[in-house]
Amino acid sequence: MTKQTKMSKRAVIIAAALLIGAPVAAANAQAPVAATVSTQAPATAFERDRQAILAQAGQYRVHFDMRENVSFHADYDPMEEKLSGGSEIVRVVYDHGDRISLQHILVMAHGDQTVVIKHWRQDWVYQPQTVLTYTGPNQWSLTPVPEIERAGAWSQTVWQTDDSPRYGGVGHWTYENGLSAWTSNPTWRPLARRDAVRNPVYDRYLGTNRHILKPNGWVHIQDNMKMDGRNGSTPVAIVQEDVINTYDTSTSYTPKPGDDYWAATQAYWAGIRDAWDAVITRDGGVHVEEAPETGVVTGIPLMELAQKIQDGEITTEAALTEGRAIIALATTKD
Known part of the structure; x- marks a missing residue:
């Protein structure tokens, strides 16, 4: 098999795996020893929030439940419920006190091999002055957060598999009724891959996020709310959807393939994050073409460079040179 054929097959696997509606299977192996979690009470409200965010790191079986419920358009019938699952590890990229980053990595059985896919990333910032929001199509902008709204609040910015942006929001952690929960303000979002590949009658979401801890x-x-704002029109509601992604702690598979991938590529991805951040700082946001299968056009080439690093086909420095050029070309406005 030629290298070109190998990379083409890899691209197909990446694109298929990123369609969250598709079922994925855990890689069976002897279970590792579970990590110990501190039960010491936090000293401050700020530290309590931090511990709630960091509690999302771990090793999980994930169950995806996506349901379109109510149509608000006479000619649109809600789709049937989609259920799927997979195995996913969540690792702390950095913890700078008021800034925390968590990386999700899928560890899946694909035939007789284990396939590792760098998945989404969530960044948390305490009392943020700005948040990167989707203002599309193909556009994300740094949006000021009013002082009254950021007091005691955390922003969460979600990034795609290639560390390009997806959406951002601001909210507070609350601890009422026995629940540790964070709820965002409503935010605009680009279509998820499961919808974008179908060329639907809507082109964006107005969504609200909740992250809630549970015992396991x-x-x-x-x-x-799936909206139609095509051709620059005022967006109108088409259908409402609930998405419930449940992360259950699991030791039914080994996380080693995912951790090996992250150890080999994390320096590359740190440089790619810096490249995206430089564009966002320079332009007050970022303009990059969306792509149904991979989020944006940089998805597969940046992911393939990381795989080449792990396979020993390219150095981190050489991959970063190519990666920065890919980002520069994709974010250059005509």
Whole structure:
């Protein structure tokens, strides 16, 4: 098999795996010893929030439940419920006190081999002055957060597999009724891959996020209003969707393939994050073409460079040179 054929097959696997509606299977192996979690009470409200965010790191079986519930358009019938699952590890990229980053990595069985896919990333910032929001199509902008709204609040910015942006929001952690929960303000979002590849009658979501801890993991709940704002028109509601992604702590598979991938590529991805951040700082946001299969056009080439690093086909420095050039070309406005 030629290298070109190998990379083409890899691209197909990446694109297929990123369609969250598709079922994925855990890689079976002897279970590792579970990590110990501190039960010491936090000293401050700020530290309590930090511990809630960091509690999302771990090793999980994930169950995806996506349901279109109510149509608000006479000619649109809600799709049937989609259920799927997979195995995913969540690792702390950095913890700078008031800034925390968590990286999700899928560890999946694909035939007789284990396939590792760098998945989404969530960054948390305490009392942020700005948040990167989707203002599309193809556009994300740094949006000021009013002082009254950022007091005691955390922003969460979600990034795609290639560390390009997806959406951002601001909210507070609360601890009422026995629940540790964070709820975002409503935010605009680009279509998820599961919808974008179908060329639907809507082109964006207005969504609200909730992250809630539970005894054996956590749950990510999204309330999405799917909207049609094509041709620059005022967006109108088409259908409402609930997405419930449940992360259950699991030791039924080994995380080693995912951790090996991250150890080999994390320096590359740190440089790619810096490249995206430089564009966002320079332009007050970023303009990059969306792509149905991979989020944006940089998705597969940046992911393939990381795989080449792990396979020993290219150095981190050489991959970063190519990666920065890919980002520069994709974010250059005509």
